[in-house]
Amino acid sequence: MRDHITLQVARYRPEKESETTFDEYEVPCPKDWVVLDGLNHIKDKLDGTLSYRWSCRMGICGSCGMTVNGEPKLTCATFMADYAPGPLRIEPLRNFPIIRDLIVDLGDFMRKLVSVKPWIVRDHEKPVSEGEYRQTPLELDEYKQFSMCINCMLCYAACPIYGLDPKFIGPAAIALAQRYNLDNRDEGASQRLEVLSEHAGIWGCTFVGECTKVCPKHVDPAGAIQRYKLTAALEEIKTFFMPRGA
Amino acid sequence: MIKRHPEPLLWMLFSAGGVMSGMLMPALLFLFGIAFPLGWLRPPTTEHMWAALANPLVALTMFALCALSLFHWAHRFRHTLYDGLQIKHLEEVIAAICYGGAIAGSAAAAYLLWQFR
Amino acid sequence: MAQAPNYTAYHPRWLRRRVSTYWWLGSWSYFAFVLREASCLFVAWFVVYLLLLVRAVLQGDASYQQFLAWSARPAILLLNITSFLFLVYHAFTFFDAAPRAMVVHIGKTRAPASLIAAGHYLAWALASAVVFWILLGHR
Numbered sequence: 001m002r003d004h005i006t007l008q009v010a011r012y013r014p015e016k017e018s019e020t021t022f023d024e025y026e027v028p029c030p031k032d033w034v035v036l037d038g039l040n041h042i043k044d045k046l047d048g049t050l051s052y053r054w055s056c057r058m059g060i061c062g063s064c065g066m067t068v069n070g071e072p073k074l075t076c077a078t079f080m081a082d083y084a085p086g087p088l089r090i091e092p093l094r095n096f097p098i099i100r101d102l103i104v105d106l107g108d109f110m111r112k113l114v115s116v117k118p119w120i121v122r123d124h125e126k127p128v129s130e131g132e133y134r135q136t137p138l139e140l141d142e143y144k145q146f147s148m149c150i151n152c153m154l155c156y157a158a159c160p161i162y163g164l165d166p167k168f169i170g171p172a173a174i175a176l177a178q179r180y181n182l183d184n185r186d187e188g189a190s191q192r193l194e195v196l197s198e199h200a201g202i203w204g205c206t207f208v209g210e211c212t213k214v215c216p217k218h219v220d221p222a223g224a225i226q227r228y229k230l231t232a233a234l235e236e237i238k239t240f241f242m243p244r245g246a
Numbered sequence: 247m248i249k250r251h252p253e254p255l256l257w258m259l260f261s262a263g264g265v266m267s268g269m270l271m272p273a274l275l276f277l278f279g280i281a282f283p284l285g286w287l288r289p290p291t292t293e294h295m296w297a298a299l300a301n302p303l304v305a306l307t308m309f310a311l312c313a314l315s316l317f318h319w320a321h322r323f324r325h326t327l328y329d330g331l332q333i334k335h336l337e338e339v340i341a342a343i344c345y346g347g348a349i350a351g352s353a354a355a356a357y358l359l360w361q362f363r
Numbered sequence: 364m365a366q367a368p369n370y371t372a373y374h375p376r377w378l379r380r381r382v383s384t385y386w387w388l389g390s391w392s393y394f395a396f397v398l399r400e401a402s403c404l405f406v407a408w409f410v411v412y413l414l415l416l417v418r419a420v421l422q423g424d425a426s427y428q429q430f431l432a433w434s435a436r437p438a439i440l441l442l443n444i445t446s447f448l449f450l451v452y453h454a455f456t457f458f459d460a461a462p463r464a465m466v467v468h469i470g471k472t473r474a475p476a477s478l479i480a481a482g483h484y485l486a487w488a489l490a491s492a493v494v495f496w497i498l499l500g501h502r
Binding site: 358362 | 397400401403404406407409410411412413414416417418420421423424427428431434435439440443444446447450451453454457458461464483486487490491494495497498499
């Protein structure tokens with residue numbers, strides 16, 4: 001029973017190289033260690049120059065997404081013992097520009113997220129004196145699944161369409177738009193429709209379904225997108241036949 | 247103001263075509279592509295085929311099947327070429343060939359089926 | 364810095380990778396997806412086949428028999444068997460995907476996805492039965 005595992009970690013040092021190289025490290029492999037523990041061990045004991053993002057180490061902050069043996073995974077939720085005897089290949093998240101080592105730039109997603117207005121949009125705000133917006137458990141269930149998104153970007157790394165066409169708005173942005181569209185307190189569906197019904201919005205998706213497969217929080221972005229395609233298409237038909245408002 | 251583009255309509259045609267082809271083609275293909283040629287079942291006579299195709303409901307269903315299935319192919323194939331082979335610079339040419347082909351096929355289907363009335 | 368950097372539009376040193384043309388060979392799920400997309404080619408082929416059949420019937424008994432004989436040729440038979448397999452794959456993936464787009468509410472609660480899928484399969488069985496009855500019935 002091996003107690004160590006070899007990690008092949010992608011390195012990219014822009015000040016001295018123009019391509020990714022791989023460095024190998026031998027790290028301990030107790031059965032409760034996750035990949036993140038291995039990376040922390042490298043940083044603390046073996047090679048302090050390794051750069052990577054992490055935070056909560058419990059699958060809620062969405063910082064530690066990386067490509068582990070070719071698959072997008074949260075490194076805080078992936079046990080190294082499952083890959084014994086290894087070697088375990090760790091690369092940065094696919095489809096994003098690499099800044100350094102395992103760190104990618106997420107600016108594209110951040111801009112796209114803001115464009116879908118991921119907040120409650122109301123035509124008229126109720127005054128505080130009238131009390132809170134009430135919601136039954138059934139109304140909560142309508143959008144609850146989509147609210148579980150932790151913005152970890154594994155879905156963007158898995159989506160071949162996003163890799164091929166960076167203008168594609170992407171799974172998480174659409175799922176988060178749906179989270180608000182389906183929230184009965186929200187009145188902003190038509191505003192989001194403008195952004196989402198563009199060519200690079202929902203219509204770029206061909207339902208590969210990889211996004212749902214890799215999502216660590218079971219958000220099912222693929223389902224959100226297909227559902228929204230039907231909604232948007234029906235809206236289009238409505239405006240075609242009743243252009244002055246349904 | 248939503249910029250108008252035909253994607254929603256094309257997607258609806260694609261979906262309708264997917265449903266039609268999924269529902270009707272397996273049985274038809276099994277009979278006319280496998281069972282009859284292999285002699286597992288006796289094919290219908292020419293008179294029987296004429297009678298069936300002369301039925302307006304059958305003819306209409308056949309037209310819908312052919313036309314919608316062609317649009318299903320056109321939409322899916324166009325996206326596959328676009329994504330799979332990354333031929334982005336030929337985007338308009340591909341769209342014209344795919345949807346043009348679907349329109350041409352639908353016209354051929356309409357023409358042929360109309361002869362049976 | 365050893366040499367002058369090669370500037371692109373901001374962030375010249377970020378590494379941007381191109382997706383390979385063979386990305387779909389990268390995993391089984393990607394490959395299964397491309398197979399599903401490829402099924403549309405066989406859908407189109409069968410439309411052509413159906414239209415050839417209709418035209419043969421239109422031209423009379425002789426051409427209809429000739430069509431049936433042609434459909435028994437090994438190459439055509441192989442093509443149609445392959446098409447049948449792809450078409451069934453298409454039907455399964457399409458009917459399983461339909462509930463993701465169609466969310467139906469019964470009263471206030473959502474109908475389970477399995478119910479929507481079951482509805483599609485039932486319709487498929489009914490449609491196939493009708494096809495069999497029209498073509499094989501009362502001879």
